[in-house]
Amino acid sequence: AFPRCDSYGVLPRPCHALVLLNPQSGSGRALDDFQAVVQPMLAEADIATTVFVTERPHHAHEKVRDEDLSQWDTLVVMSGDGLLFEVVNGLMERPDWKEAMKKPLCILPGGSGNALAASINYYAGYDHVAKKKLLTNCTFILCKGLYTQMDLVSLSTASGKRFFSFLGFGWGFISDVDIDSEKYRWLGSARFTLGTLQCLAKLRVYQGRLSYLPMAAEQGSSPAARAPAPRLAAGSGAVQAPVSIPCGSQQQQAGRDRPCPPSPGFLPSPICFQKLRPCSSTAPRSRHRGRGRGCCDNSSTPSHCPCRAPPAAPAA
Numbered sequence: 581a582f583p584r585c586d587s588y589g590v591l592p593r594p595c596h597a598l599v600l601l602n603p604q605s606g607s608g609r610a611l612d613d614f615q616a617v618v619q620p621m622l623a624e625a626d627i628a629t630t631v632f633v634t635e636r637p638h639h640a641h642e643k644v645r646d647e648d649l650s651q652w653d654t655l656v657v658m659s660g661d662g663l664l665f666e667v668v669n670g671l672m673e674r675p676d677w678k679e680a681m682k683k684p685l686c687i688l689p690g691g692s693g694n695a696l697a698a699s700i701n702y703y704a705g706y707d708h709v710a711k712k713k714l715l716t717n718c719t720f721i722l723c724k725g726l727y728t729q730m731d732l733v734s735l736s737t738a739s740g741k742r743f744f745s746f747l748g749f750g751w752g753f754i755s756d757v758d759i760d761s762e763k764y765r766w767l768g769s770a771r772f773t774l775g776t777l778q779c780l781a782k783l784r785v786y787q788g789r790l791s792y793l794p795m796a797a798e799q800g801s802s803p804a805a806r807a808p809a810p811r812l813a814a815g816s817g818a819v820q821a822p823v824s825i826p827c828g829s830q831q832q833q834a835g836r837d838r839p840c841p842p843s844p845g846f847l848p849s850p851i852c853f854q855k856l857r858p859c860s861s862t863a864p865r866s867r868h869r870g871r872g873r874g875c876c877d878n879s880s881t882p883s884h885c886p887c888r889a890p891p892a893a894p895a896a
């Protein structure tokens with residue numbers, strides 16, 4: 581997300597903030613930190629808060645989807661990136677999403693990764709810090725009340741789900757580290773290191789297909805821009821993410837926030853994972869909650885892949 585310098589706003593004073601707080605985020609100290617660090621600073625800055633403590637996943641999503649937003653000048657998320665993701669997607673689900681998305685959002689780091697808070701801290705010109713110092717910096721940014729616009733990515737999956745993402749989206753190894761390290765939440769951000777080591781030790785094979793539309797050459801563009809775009813594909817189609825794809829007039833026809841339709845004939849042929857082992861008849865083809873460990877067989881693996889058994893000789 582890159583701020584646009586031409587579109588800053590300022591929060592009114594006095595200011596009423598709805599704080600959505602996940603008490604389980606990070607190592608479980610968000611509520612204590614809010615009371616000890618954040619509340620005194622906001623009181624000094626004439627920002628009144630109503631705290632909504634989430635009780636379960638999806639709670640914040642439902643809250644902001646159904647909330648009368650006119651009573652709040654800003655929505656503050658005291659948690660990690662996951663709760664802000666819920667808030668953004670809850671707002672985008674409202675019939676009045678265009679208006680709702682104009683409500684200033686603020687992130688106060690209370691989670692494990694806190695990537696957006698760290699990014700905002702960096703763009704605000706502060707030194708790279710973490711934990712309480714990062715929380716103090718971000719609260720100070722809120723106290724100053726200056727806000728600006730942020731880009732969102734629209735992501736549609738092959739199964740028809742649609743998400744809005746503000747940092748990035750992941751699938752495969754990185755996502756598995758995140759999901760599998762949930763049980764080490766009490767470690768704080770160290771859970772990602774432990775989760776990475778664990779996922780490395782039990783390395784899975786991911787099969788998916790990544791497709792994108794080549795950018796249409798523009799008049800007067802450089803030769804590099806006019807060169808045909810490379811195409812990349814892998815395995816059998818499991819995930820399709822037509823996200824942030826430069827597709828020129830197609831995108832305009834489809835609407836700004838809709839994924840572009842695939843170009844006719846743009847169906848890349850799958851490449852092969854060289855390291856796939858032949859599937860044994862007894863071993864399960866897929867483990868780990870449906871993600872992952874694929875193997876090579878003659879029914880589902882593309883015919884040009886070397887791991888496939890040669891065709892049986894015709895009977896004499």
Ligand SMILES: Nc1ncnc2c1ncn2[C@@H]1O[C@H](COP(=O)(O)OP(=O)(O)OP(=O)(O)O)[C@@H](O)[C@H]1O
Nearest residue numbers: 605606634635636637659660661662691692693694
């Ligand atoms: N009371 C709750 N109990 C359990 N889970 C919750 C609760 N409230 C919210 N959640 C869920 O916890 C998930 C993770 O929270 P969050 O992202 O805020 O913290 P984190 O994972 O520690 O931080 P980060 O995303 O920065 O690594 C959220 O996506 C949300 O769905």
